[in-house]
Amino acid sequence: MSRVYNFSAGPAAVPIEVLQQAQSEMLDWKGSGMSVMEMSHRGKDFISIAEKAEADVRELMAIPDNYKVMFLQGGATTQFSMVPMNLLQGKTKACYVNTGAWSKKAIKEAKIHCDVQLSASSEDDNFTSIPAVDSWDIDSDAAYLHYTSNETIGGVEFQDVPDVGGLDLVADMSSNILSRAVDVSKFGVIYAGGQKNMGPSGIALTIVRDDLIGNVKAGSPTMMDYKNHADAGSMFNTPATYSWYLMGLVFEWIKENGGVAGIEARNVRKAEKLYAAIDGSDFYANPVQISSRSRMNIPFTLANSELEGAFLADSKAAGLVTLKGHRSVGGMRASVYNAMPEEGVDALISMMAEFERTKA
């Protein structure tokens, strides 16, 4: 068996220890005689898996008791709709910050349900920065303010939670959840698809403050109402059981690796050395303003774009895969989520230096 270093933006690398544990438990989960994917979600074995996953993520993120933690289907994209449907609560306006491709998708979906006030946008600088919070145009009558804490495609990340006065803050943390410490009590809603920092796709972790639940827009489908999922412990319908189980294994792995603080320290080291390699060369470049750079998704271009094919071929030969940038921005992108070991980043940096030495 030969494993590669997978720099994919998502679905993305999963810690090897998690995969090995899932493998060892595949046919017979802890003496149950069956795989987790064969279990009833109502049986005591799966309930214990589900409850442990929730308890672990509550501990890891220090989620206060007045928040519900839900394991929902439909990916982060479904949250683009569920957020306005549940949080408008009779209001007609919501504030959105546009920092890139994922913000834009959230905004487009919100416009189906309400007026969107664009509080800030970095579109004019081609999404290479986070607009200064004191310049944001915030309407205190809006139901909430939504932002994307890490733009997976542009590689732009908020370094702090913005202070938006009294408005409920909603964050799409799909591509940086559990990679750095955040104070959950500052948010109304946090949501994230699983397939970057929490394991497999098919499940979205959704954390909602209690008082925002129970007032869904009239006429909404039952599956879009947070209350139905919250009341049923995320088992209103059959949940994505295997994805939930794997997510739980990832939470255990984070706990064993120093919790969010330990993982964050490693993420800082990984990102710093990769940016240093890019900035220290005239051959590679990253367009993002230094203070807005993502620790998770690091796009970079080559001085000569005609060498991109050769770069991808050489990197693949070195066991470093999925480095091609998103089709909308081109170039390269290294996604270095929690599961990417430091050795993977070191290997990429060495390969980049060698490529520059021989091809520049």
Ligand SMILES: Cc1ncc(COP(=O)(O)O)c(C=O)c1O
């Ligand atoms: C920041 C961000 N938001 C939302 C999504 C959409 O997630 P999903 O495909 O789970 O609906 C993605 C997926 O890549 C993302 O990176």
